[in-house]
Amino acid sequence: MLITIEVNSKKLKAEKGETILNALNRNGINIPTLCRLRDLTPTGACRICVVEVEGEDMLVTACSEPVREWMKIETHSPRVIRARKAIVELLLSNHPDNCLYCDRNLNCELQRIASELNIRERRLSGKKMTLKLDQSSPAITRELSKCILCGRCVRICEEVVKVNTLDFIGKGRAIHIGTAMDKDFNFSSCIHCGQCLNVCPTGALHEKYNIGEVQDYLTKKDTLKVIQFSPLVAFSLAREMGLKYSQNFDKKLNEALYRIGFDRVYCTGFGSDIMINELTEMLENNKTGKLNDTIYTSHCPAWVKYAEQFMPGILEKLSGLKSPQQITGAVIKALVPGIEAVNPENIYSVSATLCTAAKYEARRDAMTRKGISDIETILTVRELAQLLRLYGINMDVLDGRNVDEPMNLASFSALMTEISGGLTESVVKIIAQNNGIELSSSDMRKLRAAGDFRELMVRAGEHEYNFAVIDGLAGLDMLRSKMRSVHYDMVEIMVCQSGCVNGGGVNSDENGESVRDRLKMIYKSEENSAIKMPVDNPAVRNFYEKWLPLDKDISDKKIFRNKYSKKDVLL
Numbered sequence: 275m276l277i278t279i280e281v282n283s284k285k286l287k288a289e290k291g292e293t294i295l296n297a298l299n300r301n302g303i304n305i306p307t308l309c310r311l312r313d314l315t316p317t318g319a320c321r322i323c324v325v326e327v328e329g330e331d332m333l334v335t336a337c338s339e340p341v342r343e344w345m346k347i348e349t350h351s352p353r354v355i356r357a358r359k360a361i362v363e364l365l366l367s368n369h370p371d372n373c374l375y376c377d378r379n380l381n382c383e384l385q386r387i388a389s390e391l392n393i394r395e396r397r398l399s400g401k402k403m404t405l406k407l408d409q410s411s412p413a414i415t416r417e418l419s420k421c422i423l424c425g426r427c428v429r430i431c432e433e434v435v436k437v438n439t440l441d442f443i444g445k446g447r448a449i450h451i452g453t454a455m456d457k458d459f460n461f462s463s464c465i466h467c468g469q470c471l472n473v474c475p476t477g478a479l480h481e482k483y484n485i486g487e488v489q490d491y492l493t494k495k496d497t498l499k500v501i502q503f504s505p506l507v508a509f510s511l512a513r514e515m516g517l518k519y520s521q522n523f524d525k526k527l528n529e530a531l532y533r534i535g536f537d538r539v540y541c542t543g544f545g546s547d548i549m550i551n552e553l554t555e556m557l558e559n560n561k562t563g564k565l566n567d568t569i570y571t572s573h574c575p576a577w578v579k580y581a582e583q584f585m586p587g588i589l590e591k592l593s594g595l596k597s598p599q600q601i602t603g604a605v606i607k608a609l610v611p612g613i614e615a616v617n618p619e620n621i622y623s624v625s626a627t628l629c630t631a632a633k634y635e636a637r638r639d640a641m642t643r644k645g646i647s648d649i650e651t652i653l654t655v656r657e658l659a660q661l662l663r664l665y666g667i668n669m670d671v672l673d674g675r676n677v678d679e680p681m682n683l684a685s686f687s688a689l690m691t692e693i694s695g696g697l698t699e700s701v702v703k704i705i706a707q708n709n710g711i712e713l714s715s716s717d718m719r720k721l722r723a724a725g726d727f728r729e730l731m732v733r734a735g736e737h738e739y740n741f742a743v744i745d746g747l748a749g750l751d752m753l754r755s756k757m758r759s760v761h762y763d764m765v766e767i768m769v770c771q772s773g774c775v776n777g778g779g780v781n782s783d784e785n786g787e788s789v790r791d792r793l794k795m796i797y798k799s800e801e802n803s804a805i806k807m808p809v810d811n812p813a814v815r816n817f818y819e820k821w822l823p824l825d826k827d828i829s830d831k832k833i834f835r836n837k838y839s840k841k842d843v844l845l
């Protein structure tokens with residue numbers, strides 16, 4: 275129901291019950307916010323969004339106060355601006371003055387708001403915060419001296435990710451954000467999803483940087499430097515660098531990577547196609563062998579860590595397959611030494627990805643063979659953009675070149691595995707093809723629908739396959755309740771809502787537009803994709819027919835598999 279409010283002496287329409295902030299934003303009036311997160315419970319912690327409301331003695335926080343009929347609001351009165359300035363000046367009074375050296379320089383919400391409020395001098399001087407730098411996690415770095423206590427990270431971890439790693443600790447001046455018992459991140463329940471990085475308004479949380487290490491290796495003459503990425507990485511990178519994306523951008527990125535010193539560029543989707551094949555085979559064997567047990571996917575490293583910490587009872591039901599980047603990494607280390615006549619220990623392998631948890635996954639014990647890691651280093655899309663800027667690469671003038679054989683091709687299905695439900699869709703398509711079934715568009719719509727729980731039943735000959743998709747851990751509650759009456763043959767779980775398209779390693783805007791853009795790019799690529807399914811991928815066929823049977827070291831396919839164990843963490 276629409277009501278009338280008066281803002282800065284103008285009548286506006288607002289939805290009954292919505293917050294003042296929503297009504298203002300819809301009517302084109304912006305006011306600063308620091309603690310607010312779209313769709314999550316407002317806390318009113320930062321008070322930067324205050325406005326004047328006629329009849330109220332105190333300024334009210336627009337992000338939490340609902341509109342009332344005929345409410346009279348002043349959004350930029352002298353009193354309001356003075357209050358906002360005072361809040362920011364207080365935040366800046368103990369903030370470190372090292373913006374120039376901060377990775378959020380020019381991309382910091384606090385810096386932007388200070389500039390918008392025309393704060394040009396330090397009027398308040400407080401004791402600088404000296405909380406220690408926590409670099410204990412393989413994926414996330416905490417610089418709490420830059421924390422402004424907005425609480426966004428606490429809420430996203432609790433309300434969206436459902437892990438509850440972070441909380442406010444201490445009182446008064448000693449208050450800060452910490453983990454259970456205020457220990458370092460590596461002792462905590464953090465599953466490295468990186469969702470908190472993307473909402474932190476300052477540089478207090480960011481991925482663990484590996485750019486320096488990559489730079490060092492790029493100059494080594496006696497090392498073969500290889501890198502893998504997927505089209506989703508190329509697409510997200512173009513956006514990150516403010517460039518227009520076209521299909522040729524992937525080729526330009528290959529050339530850029532050669533120019534900065536990589537010797538070979540491979541395709542992560544090659545590993546995705548192998549993963550889809552292996553998972554489908556496992557599922558069909560499970561069904562026809564009458565084992566009839568549920569198989570849980572294991573391609574999301576954040577989910578795997580969650581299961582090890584909170585659901586150890588299902589570890590033996592995980593498919594055991596590594597993520598696509600790790601499978602590609604393992605195949606690189608198995609095949610490339612023979613092809614390039616180089617020792618495996620002289621291959622430096624990098625993967626560029628949207629996933630921060632991949633940094634953790636690459637360091638797991640099982641991600642090695644004969645003591646050599648599948649992948650040495652993971653770069654997020656943000657880091658890759660930084661690396662290309664560092665080397666002064668102008669993507670516009672590059673011609674482009676192809677990905678290197680033999681890990682050079684991927685199917686459309688491979689790209690779909692970067693979306694929640696995409697792995698299930700790919701497996702369902704193979705089962706349908708193997709059994710001569712036509713899938714309806716409504717089947718596909720069920721898997722591509724919104725929501726944290728989706729399901730699909732497919733009848734194939736005498737068998738009935740039930741699939742469930744958990745899109746974000748909030749869907750686990752529904753799964754538990756459904757499993758009381760339904761047997762699922764396969765449960766796909768991804769921690770980041772919508773999947774890797776919303777990973778912590780790439781900047782995403784608050785209204786979800788960038789995630790929708792990435793989803794659209796993936797769906798749209800189906801039309802132009804000459805290779806629709808793993809079975810159509812000549813590189814993968816070649817691998818199964820030529821390479822795998824010949825090499826007894828890898829023919830048991832153990833290089834595709836991970837190992838799991840219960841993990842005790844502080845809660």
Ligand code: SF4
Nearest residue numbers: 431464465467468470
């Ligand atoms: S990385 Fe994910 S699990 Fe870890 S603290 Fe941040 S939001 Fe929570």
Ligand code: SF4
Nearest residue numbers: 421422424425427474
């Ligand atoms: S770490 Fe970042 S998101 Fe968390 S409270 Fe501090 S400033 Fe806010």
Ligand code: FES
Nearest residue numbers: 309318320321337
């Ligand atoms: S944004 Fe409203 S109180 Fe922080």
